[in-house]
Amino acid sequence: MEELLEIGVAFLLVAIGGLLAVKLRQSVIPAYILCGMAIGPYGFNFISNPGIIEFMSKLGVIFLLFFLGLEFSVGRLMRAGKPIISSGILDLAINLPMGYLLGIAFGWSQMESLFLAGIVYVSGSGIITKSLTDLRRLANPETELVLGTMIFEDIFIAIFLAVLSGISLAENASMASISLSVIKSISFCLVFIVIARRYGRRIGEIIEIESDELFVIFLFSMLLLVAGVADMIGISAAVGAFLIGLVFAETAHVGKIEEKITSFRDVFASMFFFAFGMTINFWAFGDVWLALLIAVPLSIVGKVFSGGMAGKINGFSRRASLNIGFGSVARGEFSIIISNIAMGAAYLAPIGAFTAAYVLILAILGPILMKVPDVIYDRL
């Protein structure tokens, strides 16, 4: 009984925190994390049975990645064309190595630095899309480039996660073991990509289930089965969920799936961010504040530079280029997911606390910085 009560309180807190964030026109993600920190073991230590919350948090990651897979389409990226490819490559070439070098400079291990590279590189697409809508920038010509670049990032991150979980879950640190593990996860991905391409339509016909109830239950079963198999053979469940999303993306049911699953995603994702917050020790911020002081400004500069350059080489006006740069600063859910996988692989050290604070700061600063070009140009 106690468990139910605790989970009820957790959800209530998350709901109130989220409402407050929305009132303050902020992303809900930092609010969820803060709630987790507040009543987690390092805060008021209210949750005595974290088991169920951790399980829901797992489901949260699975749903988040499943949606990423659903919306993912190589064809769409190709159609978007050269500007997005060039912008994506520029973004990758600047921000990913920067993250890695930061990790090395902080004296973190090679693996931890690799994870940091991903955390620093990937933008918070949810936060950015919402801010672009609020700022009435959706119709601007440069917005296509901003959103397209984030699709590029998502694709890269999916591959990156598969490889990274391959490396981190290798049995030992020998080169042979690592490469075997990486090959295993890449071939697992390839199998699914082939299935998606070849049999997508056929699978669509199979899941042509009239009853909405059974449709959702069947979907759940597929999702959990593939995530479970991925987990079992040493590729993270998140990657498995992404891959099954890819398969369903090729069926005719994408719209229906999104409609039926969105609320599940929202509920479990909130528990994911909450559970992530629970693992964060306030006092650990003392160990990472210096790293944050260096990483946050550099992360902002990195995105403003790569985005601004991308705008410039694609012939956008100076103001539009600045919009691209300042528009890509926010970090969000995917940085947290990468950090979560890192922690799962027992690369603890400071990554959790660092990422929590890092996302907290950049999820709030990101939308504010998006207005910088307006301020510059309206004053002139």
Next chain:
Amino acid sequence: MREIKEADLPGVGRKYTLERTETGNKLVVIVHNDGKRELYCFGDGNELPCSAVIELNDVESREIGAILAGVYFKPKIVKDLEAVLSELVIKWYKLPKTSPVVNKCIGEKKIRRRTGVSIIAIIRGSESIPNPTPDVYLREGDTIVAIGTEEKLPAFEELIFETG
């Protein structure tokens, strides 16, 4: 022919841009995945930021769309409802007391054979008789729904409205 450019906005919806070169401004329509539409208007030289934004829900968009397309027309008084199906016309007639077909059954007057027009339904007060058989009697005040070609209908009208 002016071209409307289409583009994907991943995670948001689709974007349609109409560039109007002669006036130097631009109209953008964003169709969100959740059905919401936004209209953005850019002033001279596509200057940022846009000068006006209008937000519409699904129903509003459809109504405004119909008005813009010039098809939105709601007649105030429905006198003669007419629906034209290529060559065929469907018409509604209210039978006056003086009509020679009142109190006769449809078959008796051989309406279809004589005029080439068929009665496809009869509306009598709150009830309606779809696809009436020849033995159905017509009554004063009935509204009859008839279908026929444009040329044949006048003969039908003459038959049902002739006096004496």
